[in-house]
Amino acid sequence: MQHDCKTIRHLLCAGAALGIAGPANAAFIDDSKAAVELRNFYMNRDFRGSESTQAKAEEWAQGFILKFESGYTEGPVGFGVDALGLLGVKLDSSQDRSGTGILQRDSSNQPQDDYGTAGLTAKAKMSNTTLHVGTLQPIIPVVMRNDSRLLPNIYRGAWLQSKEVEGLTLDLGMLDRTRYRDSSDYEEMVVFNSGARNIDLGNTTSSDEFVFAGGRYQFSPELTGSYYYGGLDGIYDQHNVNLIHVLPIGDNQSFKSDLRYVRSTDDGGSNVDNNAFGALFTYKIGGHGFTGGYQKMSGDTGFAYISGGDNSLINLLQINDFGNEDEKSWQVRYDYDFAAMGIPGLSLMTRYVTGDNVNVVGRSGEGKEWERDTDIAYVVQSGPLKNLGLKVRNATVRSNFGSDLDETRLILSYTMALW
Template sequence: MRHDRKIICHLLCSGAALTIAGPSSAAFLEDSKASIELRNFYMNRDFRQSGASQSKADEWAQGFIMKIESGYTDGPIGFGVDALGLLGVKLDSSPDRSGTGILQKNSSNQPSDDYGTAGLTAKAKLSSTTLHVGTLQPIIPVVMRNDSRLLPNVYRGAWLQSKEVDGLTLDLGMLDRTSYRDSSDYEEMTVFNGGARNIQLGNTKTSDEFLFAGGKYQFSPELTGSYYYGGLDGIYDQHNMQLVHVMPIGDNQSFKTDLRYVRSTDDGGSNVDNNAFGALFTYKIGGHGFTGGYQKMSGDTGFAYVSGGDNMLINLLQINDFGNEDEKSWQVRYDYDFAAMGVPGLSLMTRYVSGDNVNLAVGGEGEEWERDTDIAYVVQNGLLKNFGMKVRNATVRSNFGADLNETRLILSYTLPLW
């Protein structure tokens, strides 16, 4: 596997030479675009278990997410540059109510008045192949940014993507740092080890090298398959496979099957050993969506992924992902799009997931459940077009983790600058 890492690193380093500045052109400016997203975020997490060290976490903040994307210069190889700016501003918090993940804490463990980060990304394009070097926000099965709070987390590295073959997308990349969603700094990466995952690390606690490679192919309009490798050097290796089939049934009806399997093993510095299987089945008719799912963990540890990001487990919810050692969990979910009733932009989602059979390090069997409800509305017309409002509510109960009730209120508006 380390030989494969060297090959990937060599390919990326060779490709990075494409980012040497090329001649300017009108397309570089004419195809550029910029926007700023204003995100107002309130979050209340009420801890319900007896003996909790903190009764609640309750914070309110304003976020600013600025994106600038250039076009490409003319010529066989086009060059460009993107910029990202993230800023979070405290509106209400206190030390006894902090810890929601929407605000950074300073060196005195106090909520910061503001925090943020910025990054540049050089890019090059040849035919339908692009290379990005710098600040990245990947959303692929083995490494995914997390955008569930005030600001998203970001990564630093190089990402080569090719779409030369119709229906086929190939990805190759290397990351060396991440900036967490409530941080202004770039740090080395580590594996998430919350809950009862029972992952043990040796001398290698963090890593400055995450490699990923793989692809997605659309076999037909109804069937898509993918395979991706991801490896956090010295900690774990992972192989991710997914197959999605959408079967049209009739007018405004469909049945979707989503099958996922992930094999994770150690890479010399941990005890990671996990098989994760997930299956989701969704029936849609009109504005209604009915989903049932099953997820099973097996092996000596729970599911492994880069801390601070998201993952591809089917039972990744508002709070939990049910990826603990030996955990078995099932899901029921209902969605409704009110456009079917003549109210476009309004949507409802509610789901329930129950997990058991968790192998606890202290002995015994762990059980947990989570219930989520989202109500969202996006203004469709007028001066406030695309202004979004979302209320998210979650309830969690567990015999090995925190019992909590949580509510999030999110207001967002994206303003195009040019």
């Protein structure tokens, strides 16, 4: 079906004038803030002797992420502007080791020496309602930016958010382009379709219109629920429901339940048809966190979402999301915050997910896979190196229908406020 986006398009046109409307004043300047993040990223992915001609992908790069946010001008409607600058610089790579997703490549897969982009966002605020037009980095259930590499992916569009009612957040917006995490260019949006998702897109392989709408409501301090709609024009429609409950059960103890259901159907020539159910339960005591989860795919295809971003599946891990057609997967996870031992800033996460019952077209028997992840992170809490962070991420993947992978990422980051 064709989405009726006249209202959102009108917001886009109106928002184009925000940057020149109204004089700059004290609030606009005094409430502004700027920061730069320096991110040094090394990644090694070993393909474990797969049939691919590339034995491994290994790259090292330096990233610069500059963010500026102005305040709002005074008056019934306040105006402002945000800016984002992204730059990635190659430190080590080669044509035969490229493809980690941290460096841009040319048509011959040669990694470029540097790449980047800049984005501006005009914004307006009236009461507790804001409108942003331009560069966006949404993190809502139906569309999520990905920030797992050197630079994040970003989107272009308009986003209206209202918090007029206490405890209720409403969102409405439209996106027309995305910029991948390893690219300088804006492109039309496509559906992630690797693995055994078995999605047939027909004649419509990309779209310049993604519409989202929905809201999140906090019923009580312990219970939060949300519903969101997301539609990639001509490809799929999606309805996302989430319910989170946190039960305090004693001193430094809690039990969290996270239930998610997503219904995806085709919107035109594709065959998208998927039900995704996920349940995640976490028991915390002191610095320990113990998690168990179950995720199930059903329908004629796997899970659909915009390529280059993240999704809301509970088993979205470092490499896989276990969203293939008919896949069932189980998760066990352990977290520890070393602040409980007097070492604030140090944390550990390890998890294991196994999936089976995958419908792999063209072969007999079910598809099976598993992934094991371990993260160790430390952020300096005080002194001249405050906010310096070091993270080591390791993942192992084994599959009878996809690639076997061993992967390590080393990330050194430092965020410095400019004012």
